[in-house]
Amino acid sequence: GNSVTQMEGPVTLSEEAFLTINCTYTATGYPSLFWYVQYPGEGLQLLLKATKADDKGSNKGFEATYRKETTSFHLEKGSVQVSDSAVYFCALSGLPNFGNEKLTFGTGTRLTIIP
């Protein structure tokens, strides 16, 4: 079955540092890949997505490239801010199966940015 492996946290960085959160996946077919962000006390927000190999999703300075050859979708940001402190989830989706489209989530990576 499908699975997502995320780098274990917590991750603590100084403001303006470069961020990478690793995500690798196992899936059949051609899944779409997503990054979600969860700020304290809130639900999950879709941060970015990529639907096919070599696609780059980007939003709010974050980027991730769908690498089929390495089955990876690493999240990067060139210069993090304190406001980026949150939990980040990598997820994948597949083709619909009788109308059901479940996502497979990673376990989440807690990111803390210190001023």
Add this chain to the structure above:
Amino acid sequence: SQTIHQWPATLVQPVGSPLSLECTVEGTSNPNLYWYRQAAGRGLQLLFYSVGIGQISSEVPQNLSASRPQDRQFILSSKKLLLSDSGFYLCAWSVRGQANQPQHFGDGTRLSIL
């Protein structure tokens, strides 16, 4: 635009009491609907999903149940809460019948069992 509402935002209940959490979606028709639970500091656990009115699939056996009385309404219930039911409950929706669609989440309900 589509919106998803969950309520209440927080809830404190004694062990053995009943539970009803409600989720509604606006601005779309025939969505897939999902209930997740997130224990403190943990990842997401899919509890139930629904592809239509009255159609509920359970992912994890437990003392919770779900119902979908209307197309855009999804309810999570329990007859008798356990201490282990504490957590952050999230409702989500996605477009039905289309490949590779993201899920969109509500703001969650924080449930504390005393």
